[in-house]
Amino acid sequence: MNELRIENQSRRDFLKAGAGLTLALYLPAGAALAAVGKGGAEPFAPNAFVRIGADSSVTVVAKHLEMGQGTYTGLATLVAEELDADWAQVRVEGAPADVKRYANLGWGIQGTGGSSAIANSFEQMRQAGATARAMLVTAAAQRWNVAPETITVRQGVVSAGGALKASFGELAAAAAALPVPEKVALKSPRDFVYIGKRAPRKDSRAKITGQAIFTQDIRLSHMLVAVVAHPPRFGAKPKSFDAAAAKAVRGVADVVAIPSGVAVLAADFWSAKKGRDALKVDWDEAAAFRLGTAEILRQYQDLLDQPGASARKDGDAAAALAAAPKRLTADFSFPYLAHASMEPLNCVVRLGPDICEVWNGEQFQTVDQGSIAAVLGLKPEQVKLNMLYAGGSFGRRANPQSDYILEAVHIAKAIGGKAPVKLVWTREDDMRGGYYRPLYLHRLTAALDAAGKPVAWSHRVVGQSIMTGTAMEGGMVKDGVDRTSVEGAANLPYAIANIAVDLHSPRLGVPVQWWRSVGSTHTGFSTETFIDELAKAAGSDPVQFRRALLTAQPRHLAALDLAAAKAGWWSPLAPGKAGERRGRGVAVHESFNTVVAQVADVTVKADGSFRVDRVVCAVDCGIAVNPDVIRAQMEGGIGFGLTAALYGEITLKDGHVEQGNFPDYPLLKIGEMPVVEVHIVDSTANPTGVGEPAVPVIAPAVANALFAATGQRLRQLPLRLA
């Protein structure tokens, strides 16, 4: 970490921030608004991340969105570690939008994604805790008239000798009067008391009692709920509408046109939805996207035969392919995917004079602040964002166009700001609303020498660019190559002398976006199933074959060896019942600087259906800050990736999205969840991400296991046996 930005925060600023929230917010008694920055009257706020109250409560201000990945727990662990707080006295609250204090240090803007939360906060949050601790120690030393070196802090108690003891609360006011030290020495890892151990999640209690507040649960006084009629095809606009039938619905208060459709507003969701269903809208479809999946695939097929923009060139792959004695080639296909978070998209907006206040599962603060300000003619700092818990996101709530957020802002503006607006997307709005993981085709070609060693590898990717047209384009798209389209392919870890990776990024009217593990969602599959094909062609064991090509990749090797050993790779898989075929497959892949290896066992039944019985997962994510959160992210990532492997598919026909809800876009069910065993590679390196890297590994591991069981190579997702 080269840059640290911890700015001092005066108590007065917190009080000011707190005052903004006194408007009526109706919440159930005891509701856990853990995620909304309440500010407070804590006497001691040494920096932007820590406040300590007279009651000894430690409030950690989390700059990252809690969307399930456990970041509130992880960030609090880092502070508690250096503060030597008692875990029970620590609470977490979401940071307001303020790029100066709360930027993601890996990005320079405020936002959550790329599995970067703990990686970019590792030093910053420990410094925040250590600074607070140093000031409490100085305050105690002055009070007791002892040398600071004689003072110990353990589990929230400051003490000296045996007799002198004080709580954080008792020292808070005195500590607040001290100068804030510039930089404080951090603990040596051998002194860690929380990092590396299990710390119970900070959001558990609220989420099992129904008290956790999501955007969907916000109700402001006089608030109206908006449900929007969206165009039936991407790129269409409302031309005219007849609101008579909608307005006749009991409870409907208003109907307004906005750029993305026509909004029906009512006091409650159900009335608004009934109004929306009764609304008649005429659409201007002049610019509408009208292709279907079949036509898109045909266009992409043509591109597969033509060279694209080069993303990697080692040696001369074409010449080596032509010269080699044995050549393999395979085409792969990946559908559009919807994020389908359990909480459909929604956003609450309240306009005031020179202010816009938003309540949202807020993932992209700096971008959203800028887009909202531009629509309303405000300054970004006049846009106040309250970050709530998100019921999932998987990337969707960090939208480069701020799409659903601006929709809510446009509605509030269209009614002249006369009432706060809660925009609610139905499940169907959410699933048909675009911003999908793009559809991709890949072609891989490789050559083996006479000894069965791969000597050439060529990989072509065809699919829409996620970054083109966004504010990130400048940094992420170079010479026609969007890094996110080829990540996981351009950095193929295997030692092969001649490698060529190239890319076509056709432009299409289907909105696309990053989706949990981004490029690796497809490159992980094609590279890891194709390397398996090469192993088979070479007559080699899949683990041994990979190992021989990974001698310069110690992290890959360690994860692969650990997964293989724990899975019992070297002993035969127990046979199935009569008529059943069983198979075991392996895959290893790096994403977001984390390496994950998985071994999957599958059983194929006599009727051709199959289940994934067990997955052994090994992960190298540097220092394991919260091992149990890491295990949970591996388990959940495997389940999420398995949904894509078994079911995930958004298709289009004449520009219409054919899926709308879970009956036609199924998610994995509890009975389909394999037994998952997670092993963490010992490491002293700084932590890397865990929210995404398990996702891309499971589909290739399962496809390789299905090959072992049936001899069928599956090169299309979702996986379907013939």
Place this chain on the structure above:
Amino acid sequence: MVTLNVNGVRRRVDVAADTPLLWALRDTLGLTGTKYGCGVGACGSCTVHINGVAVRACQTPVSAAVGKRIVTIEGLHSKTAKVVQAAWEKLDVVQCGYCQSGQIMSAVSLLVKNPKPSDADIDAALAGNLCRCATYQRIRAAIHEAARNLA
């Protein structure tokens, strides 16, 4: 105007009779622990107990709930419920948490009927409760843990 018995309290609710119970609970009564996930009975996020049985509130018009005992996550106070929630907390089941009210309502209803469920019993009883974060392995473990603690 209908009168509903929610969490042991009689509540007057002024909504159209076809309004799903889900929206009466959430928007009218402010009981937001019961979640909207699909609106078509396919995800289980809206699960509540009506006369002790787990049902989907998005598929139950308020008119069909009149005169019956409705319990939501906020009103879950039985011994079984406490033990289930303690197991959920001990195993840190939750991730985003959005589906978890529904999961817990289904788990409690299962354990009341079947104090010692097998994996297959759990899979069948919770097949209608989707979790996009795929917390399933821990849900299963937490139900077994709760069953042990209730025995």
